[in-house]
Amino acid sequence: MNAPLRRVAISVLVLFTLLIVNVNVIQVVRSEELRSDGRNTRVLAEEYDRERGSIVVAGTEIANSIPTDDRLTYLRQYDNGPVWAPVTGYYSLVYGNVQMERAANDVLSGTDDRLFVRRLADLFTGRDPSGGDVVLTMDPAVQETAMAGLEGVTGAVVALDPSTGAVLGMASTPTYDPNQLSSHEPAAIREYAAGLESLEIDPRLNRAIDARYSPGSIFKVVVSAAALSSGEYTSDTVIPAPRELVLPATSTPLENFGGSACDPSGRQSLLDALTVSCNTAFAQLGIDLGEDRVREMAEAFGITGEGFEIPLTVEGSTLGDIENDAQLGVSSIGQQDVQLTPLQAAMIASAVANDGTLMSPYLVDQVRAPDLSVIDQTDPEELGEPVSADVAGQLTEMMTSVVENGSGRRARIPGTTVAGKTGTAENAGPDHNWFIGFAPADDPQIAVAVFVANGGGTGGDVSAPIARDVMQAYLDGQGG
Amino acid sequence: MTSGPTTDPRAAAAGTATVPKRRGTELALLGFAVLITLVAQAIVDLTVTGSLTTELATFGLWFTALWAVAHLVVRRWAPYADPLLLPAVALLIGLGLSFIHRLDLAAQQAGSTVSREDAPVQLVWATLGLVLFVGVLLVLRDHRLLSRFAYTLALIGLVLLAIPAVLPASLSEVNGAKIWIRVAGFSIQPGEFAKICLTVFFAAYLVDKRDVLALASRRVIGLELPRGRDLGPVLVAWGLSILVLVFERDLGSSLLLFGIFVVMLYVATERASWLVIGLGLFAGGALIAYQLFGHVQQRVDSWLDPFEYYDGSGFQVAQALFGLGTGGLFGAGLGGGRPDQVPVAKSDFIAAAVGEELGLFGLVAVIIVYLVLVERGLRTSLIVRDAFGKLLAAGLSFAIAWQVFVVLGGVTGLLPLTGLTTPFLAYGGSSLVANFVLVALLVRISDAARRPAAPTGPPKPALGDAPTEVVQT
Numbered sequence: 001m002n003a004p005l006r007r008v009a010i011s012v013l014v015l016f017t018l019l020i021v022n023v024n025v026i027q028v029v030r031s032e033e034l035r036s037d038g039r040n041t042r043v044l045a046e047e048y049d050r051e052r053g054s055i056v057v058a059g060t061e062i063a064n065s066i067p068t069d070d071r072l073t074y075l076r077q078y079d080n081g082p083v084w085a086p087v088t089g090y091y092s093l094v095y096g097n098v099q100m101e102r103a104a105n106d107v108l109s110g111t112d113d114r115l116f117v118r119r120l121a122d123l124f125t126g127r128d129p130s131g132g133d134v135v136l137t138m139d140p141a142v143q144e145t146a147m148a149g150l151e152g153v154t155g156a157v158v159a160l161d162p163s164t165g166a167v168l169g170m171a172s173t174p175t176y177d178p179n180q181l182s183s184h185e186p187a188a189i190r191e192y193a194a195g196l197e198s199l200e201i202d203p204r205l206n207r208a209i210d211a212r213y214s215p216g217s218i219f220k221v222v223v224s225a226a227a228l229s230s231g232e233y234t235s236d237t238v239i240p241a242p243r244e245l246v247l248p249a250t251s252t253p254l255e256n257f258g259g260s261a262c263d264p265s266g267r268q269s270l271l272d273a274l275t276v277s278c279n280t281a282f283a284q285l286g287i288d289l290g291e292d293r294v295r296e297m298a299e300a301f302g303i304t305g306e307g308f309e310i311p312l313t314v315e316g317s318t319l320g321d322i323e324n325d326a327q328l329g330v331s332s333i334g335q336q337d338v339q340l341t342p343l344q345a346a347m348i349a350s351a352v353a354n355d356g357t358l359m360s361p362y363l364v365d366q367v368r369a370p371d372l373s374v375i376d377q378t379d380p381e382e383l384g385e386p387v388s389a390d391v392a393g394q395l396t397e398m399m400t401s402v403v404e405n406g407s408g409r410r411a412r413i414p415g416t417t418v419a420g421k422t423g424t425a426e427n428a429g430p431d432h433n434w435f436i437g438f439a440p441a442d443d444p445q446i447a448v449a450v451f452v453a454n455g456g457g458t459g460g461d462v463s464a465p466i467a468r469d470v471m472q473a474y475l476d477g478q479g480g
Numbered sequence: 481m482t483s484g485p486t487t488d489p490r491a492a493a494a495g496t497a498t499v500p501k502r503r504g505t506e507l508a509l510l511g512f513a514v515l516i517t518l519v520a521q522a523i524v525d526l527t528v529t530g531s532l533t534t535e536l537a538t539f540g541l542w543f544t545a546l547w548a549v550a551h552l553v554v555r556r557w558a559p560y561a562d563p564l565l566l567p568a569v570a571l572l573i574g575l576g577l578s579f580i581h582r583l584d585l586a587a588q589q590a591g592s593t594v595s596r597e598d599a600p601v602q603l604v605w606a607t608l609g610l611v612l613f614v615g616v617l618l619v620l621r622d623h624r625l626l627s628r629f630a631y632t633l634a635l636i637g638l639v640l641l642a643i644p645a646v647l648p649a650s651l652s653e654v655n656g657a658k659i660w661i662r663v664a665g666f667s668i669q670p671g672e673f674a675k676i677c678l679t680v681f682f683a684a685y686l687v688d689k690r691d692v693l694a695l696a697s698r699r700v701i702g703l704e705l706p707r708g709r710d711l712g713p714v715l716v717a718w719g720l721s722i723l724v725l726v727f728e729r730d731l732g733s734s735l736l737l738f739g740i741f742v743v744m745l746y747v748a749t750e751r752a753s754w755l756v757i758g759l760g761l762f763a764g765g766a767l768i769a770y771q772l773f774g775h776v777q778q779r780v781d782s783w784l785d786p787f788e789y790y791d792g793s794g795f796q797v798a799q800a801l802f803g804l805g806t807g808g809l810f811g812a813g814l815g816g817g818r819p820d821q822v823p824v825a826k827s828d829f830i831a832a833a834v835g836e837e838l839g840l841f842g843l844v845a846v847i848i849v850y851l852v853l854v855e856r857g858l859r860t861s862l863i864v865r866d867a868f869g870k871l872l873a874a875g876l877s878f879a880i881a882w883q884v885f886v887v888l889g890g891v892t893g894l895l896p897l898t899g900l901t902t903p904f905l906a907y908g909g910s911s912l913v914a915n916f917v918l919v920a921l922l923v924r925i926s927d928a929a930r931r932p933a934a935p936t937g938p939p940k941p942a943l944g945d946a947p948t949e950v951v952q953t
Binding site: 001002003004005006008009012013015016018019020022023024026027028030031032033034035037039040041042043045 | 743746747748750790798801802803804805806807808809817818821835839840843844847848850851854855858859861862867870871874878881882884885888889892893894
């Protein structure tokens with residue numbers, strides 16, 4: 001019986017080797033994958049043991065961690081939570097983390113490579129490890145004014161510093177209280193989330209960057225830029241502006257807003273066409289320019305269909321497929337399949353304001369170690385130059401006329417010249433209301449985009465006043 | 481074979497002092513196992529609660545006394561026993577107790593309403609197990625006596641096996657497996673005892689019948705096939721294991737019993753064809769069970785992809801894998817991980833807790849301790865002189881190996897999950913007590929194996945001695 005016994009002994013060895021190999025695969029090869037799985041709450045629990053860094057705006061912590069007595073040592077709390085929620089996001093036991101809490105997680109949790117030396121020092125000195133701080137570019141007055149302006153409606157506001165790309169404000173409504181989602185009581189968290197989910201629109205969506213909408217007439221700025229850049233047009237060039245435009249190869253007539261004539265003569269200058277936001281003129285202009293030139297200009301402004309990070313993830317804005325001249329005409333007035341995020345709309349205004357140079361938008365100004373020493377400072381970056389300084393000057397002149405004499409009158413600020421463009425976009429529901437603009441027109445300090453979903457009025461009525469308040473709040477703060 | 485040599489084996493001990501007994505080695509290794517256990521307990525207390533308690537001293541004294549008694553009993557009544565068996569068991573039980581204590585503390589911290597401490601209970605079970613261990617060594621002076629009760633033990637084994645199947649689910653079902661007897665707050669897994677009873681029976685039965693079962697009828701592709709009429713016993717064992725699978729919904733016990741029988745059949749007859757036949761039968765049975773029964777399908781599905789069934793049947797294994805993956809190479813350290821996130825971590829999934837907190841190195845070390853235990857048992861089987869002892873030692877050792885493989889395989893996703901417990905390590909009274917008896921039998925057989933042959937017996941000392949000299953632990 002000894003021969004089979006030896007074979008049994010060897011088989012046992014093989015079985016155990018199999019176990020050991022399998023354990024090696026799990027604990028070494030798949031270790032990282034299993035450790036970082038979103039459903040593995042071990043790492044999260046470990047994170048809660050560490051003091052998470054703060055999110056700071058203008059010297060004030062809008063998100064910080066305070067010690068508690070319960071098992072998850074630190075509690076995340078948000079000061080003025082609903083106002084900053086679109087940017088901070090939440091840090092939840094149940095739902096993980098989103099927005100800045102996610103994008104800057106490595107810094108906040110202290111695992112970022114730039115904090116490595118510090119971590120090493122913590123290990124030797126026995127100091128409790130903690131995360132680094134993230135200092136945002138945002139301006140409290142802008143953010144608060146924007147959120148107040150959007151109160152009661154669904155919408156978004158984005159404000160940029162045109163010369164750097166720094167995000168000054170990013171509002172989205174309806175909003176929510178991130179404190180409720182970041183508590184240590186899973187049942188309460190789930191209950192609050194269920195309340196949010198039962199709403200028609202989930203407030204946890206940041207409409208400034210997570211969603212795209214038809215831009216309507218604000219897109220005429222891009223078509224104007226394409227026309228002026230072609231060299232065949234100036235702001236004074238007179239273009240056809242009929243009462244009705246029958247689109248090529250269709251029998252569908254395209255009308256102006258309210259069915260009115262843009263000019264009794266049926267022709268008007270490019271400047272006048274933008275001022276009164278003439279649909280027929282811009283549809284024809286787009287068709288005359290051709291798809292390539294319109295698309296190239298849109299891409300130069302950042303409408304490439306590709307998303308990007310600021311470091312929050314921004315949905316890509318797109319023109320959609322344009323199959324024929326009829327669709328090109330409709331696309332040229334910002335309808336058809338043209339879809340922009342409010343951030344993208346603000347980038348258009350910002351590039352015009354910055355003499356044609358588009359700056360890369362960014363939210364994080366500084367990354368600081370727990371001892372407040374700055375370990376990273378963001379340098380503004382150029383994203384491209386969609387238009388020349390000359391074209392930018394002409395566009396500014398045209399957009400100033402919109403606010404001075406046209407549809408954007410309600411964006412006027414006493415004592416300051418404002419440039420802008422309104423948009424009223426048709427969609428399945430009531431019209432979307434847009435306004436993009438910047439101020440002061442001769443020395444732009446702030447560029448904004450205001451979007452109100454299904455506002456039902458016009459961009460000039462609904463969105464322009466919000467833009468005015470936001471710009472004024474910022475300029476007041478800068479001046480005083 | 482049941483009659484065996486008639487001489488009293490103890491008579492030999494007096495005459496030959498030349499064979500080393502290695503009791504000193506055993507004592508040193510036991511001391512080492514106890515030391516590791518106490519250090520582990522202290523680390524758990526320090527990291528989780530931040531202070532040492534007086535309970536640790538009580539535990540330390542008790543645990544040390546346990547193994548001191550075991551050692552003295554072996555020294556007196558089984559002086560030639562293998563010196564590695566007991567220390568391996570002590571280390572596994574000690575580690576298990578440390579982890580159960582650690583999980584007790586985690587439950588207390590979580591403010592669990594069930595704040596019952598399981599570690600002291602397990603220590604009581606270990607003590608009871610030790611009493612039985614001593615009892616077996618005292619009462620059973622010669623393992624060959626067991627073969628006289630083979631058929632009685634078979635009956636007992638079958639009854640134990642059948643009880644949970646016929647009991648109502650309220651008294652026998654825990655987490656879907658009907659393998660318990662639950663009376664007055666106590667849960668007993670009779671399958672653990674049935675395993676030993678049936679292994680003794682298999683050994684006695686196969687010693688009787690092996691000559692017949694080894695007869696070959698014809699050769700097919702290099703295999704000597706047995707005669708058709710000899711298929712009876714293997715078919716009975718197969719039927720039994722399928723019944724267990726179906727009525728107790730327990731793949732573990734089913735696999736365990738059938739595996740032990742087939743391997744013992746192979747060892748007894750030296751016919752590899754029995755392995756092939758056994759494997760084929762089990763595969764066929766499992767396939768039919770898979771197609772007929774929903775709970776078997778569910779087990780298999782959640783085994784193939786535990787993450788797909790994360791919110792249901794795959795949750796346990798997924799959590800265990802998270803724990804193991806998070807533990808990585810070195811582990812989170814005793815008290816540093818979150819092994820309490822795996823459901824029933826104390827019993828079925830204690831290996832996941834070991835892997836999470838002691839890392840790959842700790843888990844592999846535990847697997848190697850099992851390997852040492854099993855291979856020492858098989859070595860006993862190799863050198864013991866009588867056929868019954870050989871088969872019994874082989875069966876018992878393989879039972880441990882097979883159970884460890886099936887359980888750890890289940891926890892790590894290598895095999896479908898079963899209701900078996902990790903021997904010695906996991907929380908559970910019946911398993912611990914039964915396995916103490918199993919080890920007592922192995923100690924008894926190994927004592928007979930290494931004991932110099934009685935002067936009146938056939939002179940063949942080289943068989944017992946030569947391998948003993950080689951392994952100088």
